[in-house]
Amino acid sequence: MATKYDTNPLDPEFPEKARAAAEAGATQYLPNQGGETRQFAPNALPTEEQTRRFTEPDIQGYSAPYANPYNGQYVPANYQTVSFGNVDQSPSRKVAKVGLPENIMTAVPYFPWFLGLVGGILMLVFLPKSEAKVRFHAAQGVAAHVAILLISALLGGIGQVTDFARFGSGIFNVVMTVMLIVFAYKAWKGRPVHIESIEDLTNWLEDKISPKQ
Numbered sequence: 143m144a145t146k147y148d149t150n151p152l153d154p155e156f157p158e159k160a161r162a163a164a165e166a167g168a169t170q171y172l173p174n175q176g177g178e179t180r181q182f183a184p185n186a187l188p189t190e191e192q193t194r195r196f197t198e199p200d201i202q203g204y205s206a207p208y209a210n211p212y213n214g215q216y217v218p219a220n221y222q223t224v225s226f227g228n229v230d231q232s233p234s235r236k237v238a239k240v241g242l243p244e245n246i247m248t249a250v251p252y253f254p255w256f257l258g259l260v261g262g263i264l265m266l267v268f269l270p271k272s273e274a275k276v277r278f279h280a281a282q283g284v285a286a287h288v289a290i291l292l293i294s295a296l297l298g299g300i301g302q303v304t305d306f307a308r309f310g311s312g313i314f315n316v317v318m319t320v321m322l323i324v325f326a327y328k329a330w331k332g333r334p335v336h337i338e339s340i341e342d343l344t345n346w347l348e349d350k351i352s353p354k355q
Contacts, residue, residue, distance in 0.1 A: 237276055239268060245330050247276045251283020252326035252335070254319045259287040266351040279329055281348035285340040286325070290318045 153159075234243040251262035265280035294315060301308030325335050337344070 237273055238270060244276060245332055248279040249326040249330035251280045252286070252322050252329060254322045256287075258283050258322065258326075262287070263351075266347065267354060270353050277348055278344070279335065281351075282335065282337055282340065282344045283325075284347055285343040286322065286337060288343065289340050290315075 234245060236242065237244050237247050240247065247265065251258045251265065253261065262280040262284035265276060266284070269277055269280070271277070294311060297307055297311035297314060301311050325337075328335050
């Protein structure tokens with residue numbers, strides 16, 4: 143009969159079965175066959191090889207391409223670093239495919255009347271994309287001339303009705319001529335010229351007018 147110490151929930155009759163098995167016979171032992179511990183053969187044990195030492199030619203062969211201290215990057219012997227100071231950024235440098243100084247090419251699109259308009263269009267058509275500075279001034283100069291022509295045409299049309307508009311158109315043309323001369327001078331001196339009011343038209347012209355190959 144199970145007691146309060148028999149708490150096996152899986153088999154309530156386990157204590158009785160264990161007691162009956164113990165009364166039926168003594169504990170059985172496995173027969174002793176007299177075996178001895180086996181020893182591995184001496185030649186079967188792993189051997190430790192002697193540490194290999196590199197000879198001087200081997201060391202030179204591995205370290206030949208590098209110079210102390212080696213930082214993990216192979217640098218050719220004749221390699222020369224290029225800095226921004228070595229790049230020709232002078233305003234008088236020659237522009238590709240034209241051979242004229244850069245400061246003159248950047249000033250031409252701002253020339254008054256139709257000189258700057260025609261020059262800027264020719265630059266956008268023939269200068270490569272690598273001449274980004276000259277192409278920007280060419281596009282901005284063309285955009286400025288287009289805006290001036292549109293406003294002049296509008297004021298001229300109104301001037302047919304009133305004398306005041308005709309007078310305003312003359313003043314406008316004089317002022318724009320002076321401003322274009324100032325822009326051309328600043329570009330020639332290498333100073334930045336940015337006309338924010340025509341920025342969208344400038345970007346559109348520079349993007350749409352692709353240079354001929």
